[in-house]
Amino acid sequence: MTLDQIETPAALINQPRMERNIVRMQSRMDMLGVAFRPHVKTTKCVEVAQAQRGAGARGITVSTLKEAEQFFAAGFRDILYAVGIVASKLPRALALRRAGCDLKLIVDNLEAAQAVAEFGRAHGEDFEVWIEIDTDGHRSGVQPDESRLLDIGRMLHGNGEPHGARLGGVMTHAGSSYDLNTPDALAALAEQERAGCVRAVGRLRDAGLPCDVVSVGSTPTALAAQHLEGVTEVRAGVYVFFDLVMRNVGVCTTGDLALGVLTTVIGHQVDKGWAILDAGWMAMSRDRGTAKQTQDYGYGQACTLDGAPLDGYMLTGANQEHGILANVEHPDRDISVHLPVGTRLLILPNHACATGAQFPVYHALLEDGEVVVWERFYGW
Amino acid sequence: MTLDQIETPAALINQPRMERNIVRMQSRMDMLGVAFRPHVKTTKCVEVAQAQRGAGARGITVSTLKEAEQFFAAGFRDILYAVGIVASKLPRALALRRAGCDLKLIVDNLEAAQAVAEFGRAHGEDFEVWIEIDTDGHRSGVQPDESRLLDIGRMLHGNGEPHGARLGGVMTHAGSSYDLNTPDALAALAEQERAGCVRAVGRLRDAGLPCDVVSVGSTPTALAAQHLEGVTEVRAGVYVFFDLVMRNVGVCTTGDLALGVLTTVIGHQVDKGWAILDAGWMAMSRDRGTAKQTQDYGYGQACTLDGAPLDGYMLTGANQEHGILANVEHPDRDISVHLPVGTRLLILPNHACATGAQFPVYHALLEDGEVVVWERFYGW
Numbered sequence: 124m125t126l127d128q129i130e131t132p133a134a135l136i137n138q139p140r141m142e143r144n145i146v147r148m149q150s151r152m153d154m155l156g157v158a159f160r161p162h163v164k165t166t167k168c169v170e171v172a173q174a175q176r177g178a179g180a181r182g183i184t185v186s187t188l189k190e191a192e193q194f195f196a197a198g199f200r201d202i203l204y205a206v207g208i209v210a211s212k213l214p215r216a217l218a219l220r221r222a223g224c225d226l227k228l229i230v231d232n233l234e235a236a237q238a239v240a241e242f243g244r245a246h247g248e249d250f251e252v253w254i255e256i257d258t259d260g261h262r263s264g265v266q267p268d269e270s271r272l273l274d275i276g277r278m279l280h281g282n283g284e285p286h287g288a289r290l291g292g293v294m295t296h297a298g299s300s301y302d303l304n305t306p307d308a309l310a311a312l313a314e315q316e317r318a319g320c321v322r323a324v325g326r327l328r329d330a331g332l333p334c335d336v337v338s339v340g341s342t343p344t345a346l347a348a349q350h351l352e353g354v355t356e357v358r359a360g361v362y363v364f365f366d367l368v369m370r371n372v373g374v375c376t377t378g379d380l381a382l383g384v385l386t387t388v389i390g391h392q393v394d395k396g397w398a399i400l401d402a403g404w405m406a407m408s409r410d411r412g413t414a415k416q417t418q419d420y421g422y423g424q425a426c427t428l429d430g431a432p433l434d435g436y437m438l439t440g441a442n443q444e445h446g447i448l449a450n451v452e453h454p455d456r457d458i459s460v461h462l463p464v465g466t467r468l469l470i471l472p473n474h475a476c477a478t479g480a481q482f483p484v485y486h487a488l489l490e491d492g493e494v495v496v497w498e499r500f501y502g503w
Numbered sequence: 504m505t506l507d508q509i510e511t512p513a514a515l516i517n518q519p520r521m522e523r524n525i526v527r528m529q530s531r532m533d534m535l536g537v538a539f540r541p542h543v544k545t546t547k548c549v550e551v552a553q554a555q556r557g558a559g560a561r562g563i564t565v566s567t568l569k570e571a572e573q574f575f576a577a578g579f580r581d582i583l584y585a586v587g588i589v590a591s592k593l594p595r596a597l598a599l600r601r602a603g604c605d606l607k608l609i610v611d612n613l614e615a616a617q618a619v620a621e622f623g624r625a626h627g628e629d630f631e632v633w634i635e636i637d638t639d640g641h642r643s644g645v646q647p648d649e650s651r652l653l654d655i656g657r658m659l660h661g662n663g664e665p666h667g668a669r670l671g672g673v674m675t676h677a678g679s680s681y682d683l684n685t686p687d688a689l690a691a692l693a694e695q696e697r698a699g700c701v702r703a704v705g706r707l708r709d710a711g712l713p714c715d716v717v718s719v720g721s722t723p724t725a726l727a728a729q730h731l732e733g734v735t736e737v738r739a740g741v742y743v744f745f746d747l748v749m750r751n752v753g754v755c756t757t758g759d760l761a762l763g764v765l766t767t768v769i770g771h772q773v774d775k776g777w778a779i780l781d782a783g784w785m786a787m788s789r790d791r792g793t794a795k796q797t798q799d800y801g802y803g804q805a806c807t808l809d810g811a812p813l814d815g816y817m818l819t820g821a822n823q824e825h826g827i828l829a830n831v832e833h834p835d836r837d838i839s840v841h842l843p844v845g846t847r848l849l850i851l852p853n854h855a856c857a858t859g860a861q862f863p864v865y866h867a868l869l870e871d872g873e874v875v876v877w878e879r880f881y882g883w
Contacts, residue, residue: 130595131883164823206769209845215510262822263772263779263825399643445586465591482882
């Protein structure tokens with residue numbers, strides 16, 4: 124298949140850019156002396172995860188048990204399910220471990236830790252559990268200095284004998300890095316993320332609770348960290364494609380963006396300077412992550428098919444299957460001449476995780492111009 | 504299956520409420536003396552469309568050719584594809600018509616009309632085409648008084664002999680109705696939508712261009728229209744579930760909302776008064792349609808499982824698989840006591856079309872408490 128044979132809208136991967144992004148992150152992790160565990164929630168695509176593993180990644184991170192099941196079926200064994208486990212999800216986790224999956228769970232509260240241990244005991248399984256640490260206050264996790272950290276650690280460790288659960292590590296995610304946009308602020312948050320997680324594991328170890336893994340990460344902090352002393356592995360997801368939000372955070376350029384939505388001009392409103400596209404929010408997602416950043420890209424930045432941005436042209440509005448394209452810098456009253464009906468464009472997304480999730484497949488454009496179809500899945 | 508056996512997150516349909524919404528809209532259309540053609544883009548679910556047909560709907564509206572293909576395969580024959588057609592999509596439209604689907608296309612420009620006629624001639628098919636009319640300036644369509652309306656009409660009509668296309672009707676969608684919130688404003692827009700479409704068809708007929716169908720609609724204008732003289736059919740989609748945006752527009756109450764996301768509390772940040780849920784934006788969608796309305800519901804309104812709103816508790820933040828629930832009126836420092844880990848909640852969505860699209864299946868809760876699974880599809 125070639126580019127002109129793809130029906131629109133379609134999620135197009137620029138495979139050489141993707142490979143470059145993978146190599147960039149893996150090289151950095153190698154240099155910092157830590158293992159790298161990519162978060163595959165961004166793509167939910169086996170071919171992409173295989174490329175990450177091929178470059179040196181060790182294990183994967185998932186956001187749903189369905190991802191764990193699908194990637195395990197595709198040959199990935201070392202899997203971190205990085206959303207706090209609850210009792211109702213333990214049967215599926217058990218099935219995965221019994222099938223041979225080296226599945227790790229996370230908890231940030233005593234109730235969940237107890238539920239895992241009790242369920243594990245009842246079923247003769249020792250679940251490996253990591254404790255989620257809150258290093259930036261943006262979401263979940265136990266703060267490094269909270270007393271309940273040790274309570275949870277003791278619940279998981281027990282007396283060190285098999286008792287349904289075991290303490291495998293600590294992990295944190297400084298998701299507030301998405302709100303920053305200077306190298307100094309990112310480096311400071313990366314250090315805060317590292318130091319908080321290392322402090323937490325120190326408290327556990329000082330209390331006699333062995334804890335091997337120290338796992339940190341987000342795409343911006345992974346790329347900004349100056350050193351990772353005490354850390355054993357890093358996680359990141361969106362770096363594989365990057366997106367306009369990451370461009371505004373300052374960790375990539377528009378030329379690094381490896382995912383775009385291929386779309387066709389289906390009409391115009393000449394008086395308003397609009398072209399109507401067949402990519403609305405069902406294709407782009409409703410993500411407006413750049414709305415609160417320094418450069419607002421609407422629902423996406425328009426490019427020619429080779430990925431060169433059309434300066435000023437962006438998706439200013441989106442209905443379910445209609446996108447409204449306009450030049451926000453210089454209103455274009457000749458837009459029907461410049462971009463006639465049938466013109467194909469590429470729209471760079473605000474958030475690659477959200478946009479990818481709208482599509483059953485990716486179309487990957489290889490170096491030689493060939494296009495291959497890579498399945499992706501969704502649901503829970 | 505019963506409610507407590509559903510894994511979270513899940514898209515839960517309150518089936519009695521849905522039936523009530525379907526009857527309400529159909530009765531109104533019967534009273535106004537027009538046919539009703541529901542827009543199935545909201546649900547992409549055969550069981551829901553069958554319920555709409557069972558109540559009296561005639562034909563369906565779709566937003567993608569995939570919907571047309573899927574619903575035709577499920578026994579729906581009279582289908583309007585309500586997004587402007589372009590040349591590259593005509594082979595799929597042809598395949599549907601050749602298989603016996605009574606597929607109607609729409610255009611709002613001469614290039615598209617010409618492309619249809621040429622493709623039809625080349626393949627010995629007479630495509631039925633409707634002209635899209637712009638009655639509120641919110642998106643695509645030809646304005647009723649534009650001269651090109653007649654050019655497009657003539658291109659489609661030809662000399663009345665088979666020539667690849669034929670003019671079947673005019674259609675409009677007053678999507679700006681979502682921005683209103685008073686009965687008077689809605690009734691005025693409904694009249695503007697009706698009058699504009701009737702004016703357009705009058706011009707076509709006066710020019711000797713036969714044009715049978717006059718199709719209007721959006722959920723708010725359908726429910727607000729005082730009369731529909733000159734209109735032959737109405738289209739609406741989201742009414743089947745309603746949502747918080749429609750509640751703010753004023754065409755339903757929270758008690759009419761038939762779609763919610765079933766979710767589980769997985770943790771807390773007690774100092775902040777947060778419960779962390781397993782429904783993030785992957786489940787709710789990124790739609791923030793209530794942000795610019797009089798009542799902002801964040802990413803959704805929390806309810807108990809029977810659909811009773813928990814006043815003040817809403818999703819104030821959403822990451823991919825994490826939702827942050829807080830009481831925005833009275834910060835709840837005892838939230839871990841009120842809503843302990845494992846508690847199940849229902850979250851009413853801002854926009855039912857966007858939230859439904861995140862799920863591979865609906866779980867429909869029937870009157871008798873039984874839960875059945877209804878497939879839905881996605882993609883293009």
